[in-house]
Amino acid sequence: MKTFKEQNLDSKTIRYQNTRTLVKQSGGITNFGKRIQKSQSQASQFAGETPIKGIGNKIARQIEAEFGKPHGWLDIPHNSKEQITSIPDTTIGKLERDESSTLSIVINVDVTRDIEKGVWIADCNAVNVTTEAKSYEELVKRFLLIAPQVMEENAINLGSAQAVFQFNYLVNLNINY
Incomplete structure (x- = not known):
């Protein structure tokens, strides 16, 4: 070439x-x-x-x-x-390339903690996933299991890029129901 x-x-x-x-x-x-x-x-x-x-x-x-x-x-x-990649029709994250030339799409996940309910909540509008768990560690594990399945079901194609989820802790929620 x-x-x-x-x-x-x-x-x-x-x-x-x-x-x-x-x-x-x-x-x-x-x-x-x-x-x-x-x-x-x-x-x-x-x-x-x-x-x-x-x-x-x-x-x-x-x-x-x-x-x-x-x-x-x-x-x-x-x-x-x-x-080497194709970006989905709607942008769901920032395209990055690391030192090993791996192409990634960084997808932000908002994390909050509901003190009243005693749960951690992960919300990612980009891939349409919201879930909750009793601990932060459990929340991350659960999200990482669910998100790829939802992306596949919704035909979110990252081409040759891999999804990298960036968890951003926002605030403690103190909501009275």
Whole structure:
């Protein structure tokens, strides 16, 4: 496979090809447009299969921000090994790559403690899971058993990425019923 330099690609072409990768990962131009807060028509003008406009610096930085990419990511050639996942139609977490090049999607799980009921509660809107348990340790174990099943039932596809659940302790609840 030829590198971008061997293919004589200019910065405009590199930016466009990287954007097209994000369009594909988003599930199409409509989902891509929603993610960057543009209509399908607007997004198609610069990110469609036959664009009529180039991608300026302002929109490039907006795309990078919305996809959790570092500043300037669109302007750098990326080989196919870096483009190995498909993102679900709705974003459920932040895409990350660790030192071993494992691609992960970090999914936040809100954890609260209901003092009155004496239970810990885990709530994750991204994968539509809420559960409770008597201890924090039991809660984490239960959530990690349930979440993958619910994701499969709801056809949440992470492509080649693995789900990493980040448990965020919010507050103690003291609710009187």
